Amino acid sequence: MMSCYLLDTLERLHSHLARVYQIVQPLEDVGQSAPPLVSPKGYFFAEQENLFVFDGECFRETLPQPPPFVLFGVQSCDLTAIAYQDQFFARDPYYQARRQQALLVGIDCVTPCEHGFCASVDAGPGVKAGCADLILHARPEGGWMLMVCSDKGGEAIRGMELDQMDDTELRARDRRIDDCIAAFPDDSHLHRGIAAISQGRVPDQQWQQLGIQCLGCSGCTTLCPTCSCYGTRDLSEDQGDIRRQRFWDSCLYESFQREASQHNPSEEAGERVRRFWTHKFGDNFAKTFGRYGCVGCGRCEQTCPGVIGVHSVMRRIADYAPDDDV
Amino acid sequence: MVSQTTTTICPFCGVGCGLNLHTEDDRLISVTPQLDHPVSRGQLCSKGWSSAYGVDLRGRILHPLIRTPRGFRQASWDEALTTIGEALQQVLNEDGPMAVGIISSARATNEDNYAAQKLARAVLKTNNIDHCARICHSPTVAGLKQTLGSGAMTNSAADIFETDLIVVFGADPTENHAILGGHIMRAHLAGTKLIVVDPRRTRLAKLADMHLQLKPGSNIALINALIKTILDNHWQDSEYIEARCEGLVPLAAAVANAYDGVERTTGIDLETIREMARAYSKASRAMIFYGMGITQYVSGTNNVIALSNLALVCGQIGRPGTGINPLRGQNNVQGACDMGCLPNVYPGYQAVADLAARDKFSHAWKTALPEQPGLTSLGMSKAALDGSFRALILFGEDPVITDPDQNQERLALSKLDLLVVAELTMTDTARMADVVLPAASFAEKSGTFTNCERRVQHVRQALPPPGEARGDWQWLAAIARQLGSDQLDWSDSEAVFREMAALTPSYSAMSYPHIDEHCGLQWPCSAETPDGTAVLHSNSFPIGRARLIPVHPTEIDESADAEYPLLLTTNRLHFHYGCGSMTRKSPLLEREIPPGLLFINPADARDLGILHRAPVGVRSRRGYLETCAMVSEDLPPGLVSMPYHFREAPSNQLTNNAQDPVTKMPELKACAVAVEPLPPGRVPRSMDQLNAEQGGIER
Amino acid sequence: MPRTMMSESAELLSLTPSVAELLDFVDDGEATRRYRFRLRDPNAMATPLPGQFFMLSVPGAGEAPFTFTTVPDREGIFCGLVRRVGSVTSALFECRAGDLVGVRGPFGRGWPMEQLAGQRVLIVAGGCGLAPLACLIDQLIAQRPYRELALVYGARQRSLQMLDDSRQRWAQQVPLFDTLDTATEAELGGALLGTPLELMDDILLRLGWVPDKVLLCGPEVMMNTLACFFVERGHSPRSIWLSIERRMHCAVGLCGHCYLTQHDLSHHYVCRDGPTYRWDSLQPVHVALPE
């Protein structure tokens, strides 16, 4: 059972944490309803990262050394994505070097955001205990609930004078989260679409049709908090050193899989669009990671100029769902 | 870990999407879209997303460079400016102001462009000032100026969601104006009817309700037939014509025979023509978008006039969700025109030939201004070849790659006594310069861009210029000072804008704070319309009544024949821009270059024995290049297509420079070529290799 | 339910290569060379199995996957066959003896050596696809665990054949059929004219035995059509193996480039789960099995 305290102002928590941690607040306003356009994944899986340096004699690994930092006020969809990426990058030394330094402070959502559907994919709107070190919840009567859900979180607030809160508060929190879930708009297209994709019922022509609309802008993969593909390149430094850099890549680019011989297994745009959506809603991925890759943040819907964000796609393919899955 | 965010505008195309630049310790670390931007609404295309790579310091020119017999050497600004000043002065003394000129840049800010034309007119005393609109939309300016009185997009991006029918005519918006193209897709998916007229099967053509795959160069034949159909069936908007247009009778007479041979000329059957005529004239609101498939012909200006005729007879101009809307290529091509970087007009399209206008500027700038009309950029090249034009200042352009007929262009530049090029990186044109100046990128300066819907937007500085780089108006001012003039001595970009706005009626009510407040202002923005204008011509045209002007089909200058049996057209790829000097710095966009650059129909490929991705040689009357073939159903038989961004295989080796008589716009969209397969396994030789082997012109 | 925050158990990977020296190279057909490298630290790499691959970094140009034609010996010396196709291989072709490169590996799953014991094994390679099989063929011939072994090597034309001396050596031990898609009478020599698929009936007839196991490596179309050929003739999909090529940037299942599209939506990274696959595990990707 997590312990729960009453916090009068966020500033108090801020200044307490600031003694140890550099504070990073991705939201303009903790408590706003929409997640920030840019997901926090870049704090761990950097948009451009140096892997190693070759000095003419040796290859030297260049691990990042960030100071301890706190991501202050991250919503449940993004925290769920971080938990997903924690698994995916479990053995990636660069990711882990950043991740080990981070404290995660979650914030419960109590009103649905415009494109989000976390509740439909088990990723919110309330923060799950396993996804954060501390959780904040705004009390309608003023002040905040502060829940501690890891040792690291407990350690971080040690020394703060806080009053413990009882179960009734926690139950009130659950109620408010349930109310929020109930307030999300109809999501039947999502359930039907998920069934259609994960059962492989969407025909090739449908993907090809969607493929025509994909401009290969990389917006979806850049903003999606569970996208993780990267490319690499070598860059020459002034002193003659050479560094290998990795940078975010996108499986929607025509050249993503093109080989040096020009053979390209995913030459068709439709195949690439299918790849993206299978990665988000394929049952086999779910088997590996314990959940779907999509955490319902809705960013792809916002940013896709080709109108193939999640709601648009799901509406188009919902009809392929098996009938009993309504 | 803590980064700064600067909101600014994408430097790549005329859509003008809103960008956030995230910087950390004076380094650009990432780029994101602006959620609340009125046009882009949280979206970007691949170029926009990759713009962080484009300003990356790698390969940037950091210091002035002066040519020596052994290549370039680094120089101080003082030395570079002295060299430029002396050389300019010498040419001016010997041959007078017609021997010098400036080619400014549709990529630079309004402030930079204003400064460039002022340097030319008020300091060098020449009207030899131009920019690259010549190769995209000068026919638009010339055509719409005659028919409507204003050469800009009549409506706005937002209108795409307020219309019943969208006609895309000779434009490929999803590749060239991706976010607008996306809006068109979105509107179409939501039920708006979409008609595409294009020889190529573009992305929108694949989605459209109707695709008229007309033969290249047959625009006027088709449009006249559409007008005839409309008039014959009385589908025109007589009330509108009555109230707002003139010239219907001669137009009706001119299109009377428009059906003669039209099916053969255009490749479109009358039934389809009729269907389109009905759809367009009967739609309660219909928008036309057009692009280079209209303008890049010898008949470019007439093509524009024909489209304008069509829109006017149907009364589809002057209301939300209607209009005739040129899709302008570069981020600030609208602004460069507005700023008077054209040989015949001052800022705000005030004619040089008009004495009152000349007096106005002469008075404001307190100096006498030249009367003699200036040369266009191609005119400057021609004059350079015969030795009468000797000194050129050029920035933000790479005409060696982007202008038609590369070999002539190289030769012309090599004849100059002085070529000054200001650039971010060493382009092919910069390599030919006598003095190269380090320029600041969009992220390193402030100013304004005017997007294709006439929206003037604020570009904000996020980074200091690297090395000794300077913003364009700043180094233009330094050249002016070198010549003893303080005409360009402004304190900051805002001061340039204030001076410009005071002299430019359509910008007169604009200021930086006012622009910021409104997320950009659409001109005309004057005392009567202080918050700008979304829809032009609502009540009247700048010329009073709009003119219906009869135009007749003109054949393309160079058709396919026995020797050169295929027609070559040019296209653009959405992930590249202009000469590629910025976009190709992105490892992602660089990788996206298709393995083949000559797009060819499977039937033609089969006849010629060309396999997918196989090496080919392409020859026209003007040049030869080698590349690989992309066999694609998107082209009709008989037509091949090449993008023009790539210096390895620049299509402008081949293209025709036959020109539109009005605007001197070259016919880039059609020329005859012969294609032959190369031995399998042969790596196509790049232009540099071919030049070296054939002793091409190098300085 | 989301799982725990971080997998505590996992050992971290390294994406940093070990230094190796380019010892020398010999030309092998057109635009192909056999390179010898020596690891600076001979223990830098576990012993690879035939069919596994390594990542070669040419500093400044980048990294790409290659197969071992011979695995590192006690001094850390190993060979790889490289055809000049892209920027990394072009840069390697510019390197000289003594230049330093980076090596990571071995990666992926090798050929199923253990399943070949006592079997009649047919190996079919096409074009560059011979390279990932060379090491296996050498080991098989040295250890002779099989009952029968035969090789088919298809190339488009004479000049595109590779590993001439190895093939000559192998031909002395086991039946080897060279096929050429196009060739003049003079170029043909002892080779057969046609593709391996066109000639397969003929080859099987000449062999006089039916293979229990078929190993394929070459262009995907060739592997697919041959696999179908054998399945149609009653061979179990479980007796057919092939090796898949993909663009790779990490070789450890992180960068995502090498994914394999599966219609049954299972997800594979060729670097980690391949490059060798049994046909039945791939079959949904390519063509439906005959009922």
Ligand code: SF4
């Ligand atoms: S697929 Fe779209 S909605 Fe789902 S997590 Fe990714 S960006 Fe968010």
Ligand code: SF4
């Ligand atoms: S955001 Fe849309 S257009 Fe852009 S790459 Fe993704 S699917 Fe394609």
Ligand code: SF4
């Ligand atoms: S559409 Fe144009 S302005 Fe928008 S991001 Fe792309 S290049 Fe930039």
Ligand code: FES
């Ligand atoms: S090569 Fe990176 S995932 Fe396989």
